[in-house]
Amino acid sequence: MGRQSCCYKQKLRKGLWSPEEDEKLLRHITKYGHACWSSVPKQAGLKRCGKSCRLRWINYLRPDLKRGTFSQEEENLIIELHAVLGNRWSQISTHLPGRTDNEIKNLWNSCLKKKLRQRGFVPVTHKHLSEVENGEDKSEHTNSLEMASGASTPKPGTALYEQRLVHLLEMEGCSSSMTINCINNLMASTPSKHLFLDRFAITSTDSQSSNLVGRFPIQQLNHASSSNARLLSSLNPTPWFTQTSKAFDIDSDLSSTSMSTLLPPLTSSSFLSSPMCFNPSMASFTVNNNFAWGMADCSTSEKEGTPINLMESQAEEMKCPEYLNNPLLMAAAMQNQTPQSGLYNMEIKSETPCSTDNSLSNSTWPHNQQQQQQQEGDGHI
DNA sequence: AAATGGCCCAACCGCGGGTGC
């Protein structure tokens, strides 16, 4: 009793796209954009469904696509992101400009999975096989992220440990000044601190990973509506506590931590929108300019006419325990500024024209395309 | 040279969420 495909219903063409079809679609979108995909095929004179057109555009015709094989850095980034996000290919792809979710998914299934297996990791959990087999945590084990970054886990308390921590917070888009103060305060007396540290102090601080700065999942917060419910629920079981840590008792932690100095009352439904998420005198927030992921989201917020900051409704969906389970979310939550603070808005606005490399926003992409086409001639296809 | 098997990638399918009526 499954639904018939839209193509079947309308007796539309399926299968590979011909150059003529590509040409039609390209020309049409260049001229008119794609406000409504379902009307695109009709207007463009294509015997395809809107879905098919959309897919073709996103995966092949879009002018900002990067072609060719994935670099080692890209592969490493995918592994790292997959460890955090799981099979959320579209979210992963937002961190890799010019790469599509489909492309990344294919790479993962055909190549990266295999590589991880060959090196003794379970691709799904990013755990080492021996860890799985023994059913116990062994801190000396490397994990897939270490493999990706070529790093091993430094010991807590060491300079290297702190150095990596700073780097990781920077990855979250926080400035170093915020990082140290924030993390010291946040983690000073909480039993959960090692959960945070163990989970994150695994990424290299070398030049290879420095290009990750600003790319990581603060986006998840900014995007924290319904899709995040899924994300959040799936983040908790893995991989946060899969490396060397055990899940901690939220309640007992809360009762004895210093988090209250940083976080608003747990019952507050305006948790995220609260300006007291972080005390500016304690540390300065600067949102990293290097928003590799900013564009897709900015188009969303433009469309909805809302600032990048979390909306109340979104904030309400984010349950406090999820923050406490999830260091990334916590760190990002602390960054969440009120509209008055302007930091986030200002930074995003400066990027908002979406005129650089990611032109998912249909309002500006033809610009790019023309430029690119001029540069490339009629090269591809 | 032909057959076979594995890999890769483009595209399809089905589902869930959002929205408008």
Added chain:
DNA sequence: CGCACCCGCGGTTGGGCCATT
């Protein structure tokens, strides 16, 4: 509230290509 429609996502498939036998 229920329904229909649209969009986007993740899983899956089918076919072309290439290496091996």
